[in-house]
Amino acid sequence: DIIFSDELNHASIIDGCRLSRAKICVYKHGDFDDLVKKIKNERGRKRLIVTDSVFSMDGDVADIKELVSIAEKNDCALLIDDAHATGILGKNGSGSLEHFGIKGKDVMVLATGGKALGVSGAFFCCSGLVRNYLINKCRGFIYSTGTLPSIPAGLITSINIVKKEVWRRKKLKELSEYFWKKLRELGLNTSNAPSHILPLIIGDAKKTIEISKKLYEQGIFVRAIRPPTVPENSSRIRFCVTAEHSYEDIEWVINILRKNLNNIL
Incomplete structure (x- = not known):
């Protein structure tokens, strides 16, 4: 068995791949030509x-529609980790498949309750065949304590809120785009497109830690992300925008960043 994994997939995906004991073939981040080439070369x-779907350290969104096409053409199964897309992407907040208008495809989706849904746990969307297989074969599921009833109850409540309160996703999108635009205007090294996850890439790990501490002293709590979480020389400050933030909050952060430009650039 072979797993084709994006090089910037989350550590939990990497660990899952290793535990599967399948052969792991890593393709360049978002490079579907490289993915297809590796698929053709492997049996x-x-x-x-x-x-x-949304990469946790860069905030960019994978082209799921193209991945579905590649999977179908090359007889591959497709599994999407929607941790940072559930409750945010899509008309109803259902995640990446809805965001890309994908329906009726045999795609497995893992969604977490600990991000936008604000609860805990996770749920796996798949065919009945895969579901039955996991229930009977997945050691992590079988040999663990059953979930408290309050967890699925909380998840159901959160999902209903996501569906009804569309303004939250609309506001998050607008704030994310505004913050991204302001970061770019300052000439800071951030992502190529707006997202609710926005990295401020510094490069040097020690400098990144120092900047994180200085921002904390000025009232901004942002973590310094460094190797092995991200590749060498790509250490960064990771901003996460939420619907509870305001334009005033964004402007306040931007003004502090502007005052510290000499230390950042």
């Missing part, structure tokens, strides 16, 4: 493509 009884 396996079962083949699986696995990817984050």
Whole structure:
């Protein structure tokens, strides 16, 4: 069996791939030409493509529609980790498949309750066949304590709120775009497109830690992300925008960043 995994997939995906004991073939981040080339060069009884939908350290969104097409053309299963898309992307907040208008496709989606849904736990969307297989074969599921009833109850409540309160996702999108635009105007090294996850890439790990501390002293709590979480020389400050933030909050952060430009650039 072979798993094709994006090089910037979350550590939990990487660990899951290793635990599967399948052969792991890593393709360049978002490079589907490289993915197809590797698929053509590998032979396996079962083949699986696995990817984050929204990458946790860069905030960019994988082209799920293209991945579905590649999976179908090359007889591969497709698994999407929607941790940072559930409750945010899509008309109803259902995640990346809804965001890309994908329906009726046999795609497995893992969604977490600990991000936008504000609860805990996770749920796996798949066919009945895969569901039954996991219930009977997944060691992590079988040999663990059952989930408290309050967790699925909380998840159901959160999902209903996500569907009804569309303004939250609309506001988040607008704030994220505004913050991204302001970061770019300052000439800071951030992502190529707006997202609710916005990295401020510094490069040097020690400098990144120092900047994180200085921002904390000025009232901004942002973590310094450094290797091995991200590749060498790409240490960064990771901003996460929420619907509870305001334009005033964004402007306040931007003004502090502006005052500290000499230390950042």
